[in-house]
Amino acid sequence: MTATCKPVWPADILARAAAIRLLVLDVDGVMTDGTLLFSASGDELKAFNILDGLGLKQVLAAGIEVAVITGRSSPLTARRINDLGIRHLFQGREDKRTALLELSQTLEVPAEHTAYMGDDLPDLAAIQHAGLGVSVPNGHWFVRQHADYCTRAAGGAGAVRELCDLLLEAQDQLATTLTPYLGSP
Template identity: 55%
Template sequence: MPANYLANPPADILARAAKIRLAAFDVDGTLTDGRLWYGEDGRETKVFHVHDGLGLKRLQANGIEVALITARISHPVALRAEELGIAHVYQGQGDKRSCLLELLDALHLSPEQAAVVGDDLPDLAPMRIAGLAVAVANAHPWVVEAAHWQTRQRGGEGAVREACDLILHAQGRSDAERERWQ
């Protein structure tokens, strides 16, 4: 990915991203590459990209709520969320739209203040109400159609980090973040 991938995002995308106060992410296919790994003992293993984790931490450090909303239930998701300090973790969600609406209500936010990042059909309903809908590079075509913006990276390979960077960039926080790390 070129270093300047955020150099010229469309103005309408920047306007949407500037309003975000909650970023909600799917897990399988978005925070992971979508493959399910099972050991001989039947335990599930997931692989998460470290760049995505830092992006999520940076959102939180800049006052943006982070949520994981996933249809599956998985212990590795709970472990990763705990490690990253993510308080809003919703597993086993058959209706992600309702989950998002309940969370928005609890946080006193409007749908236009939410970003939803996903890859597959269960993500469509929450994406359709979000102020910023993001599809990962390898998302299902219907998800891409519903998205306002698509990452260059695939799910589990830095796509979440791109979405985080876009939001921070749109909110004028990129320069401060860069200074922090130099």
């Protein structure tokens, strides 16, 4: 007997997700758990979740553009984003809605075709602007209250992968993406 663990997403969220052509993410608290670690020499350390990385590669392969907008500037973030093949990175951008508007204009993707995932107050205007605004359970309560959807998984613990799977499911691409991993019978 096989356990049934596949998430069941609300119909209205799936409908919004079906139109998404651009996924935009915050970093700290979304792609990481939000903890800032520094070595004795002052070097910054970040832990990124491998589940999120594969999900982002799958979304990119499915034709959904991915971008990152973060208030902090970090060479570690730049390296991770580059390693994932994400072409659009905005660092040091406190006004995330303005950065999102610039990105949307450059890529010619309107708000209703954009998903934005964030966790804290600087993300709120971008979450509200996007066609699908998403937060994480470890995000600020006020942000969660105004998001269209809050993931089950926490930021830095598979939340991005959950959103990637949601987008792929809504666009009838999740089964195609997962089937090659089953191997031969």
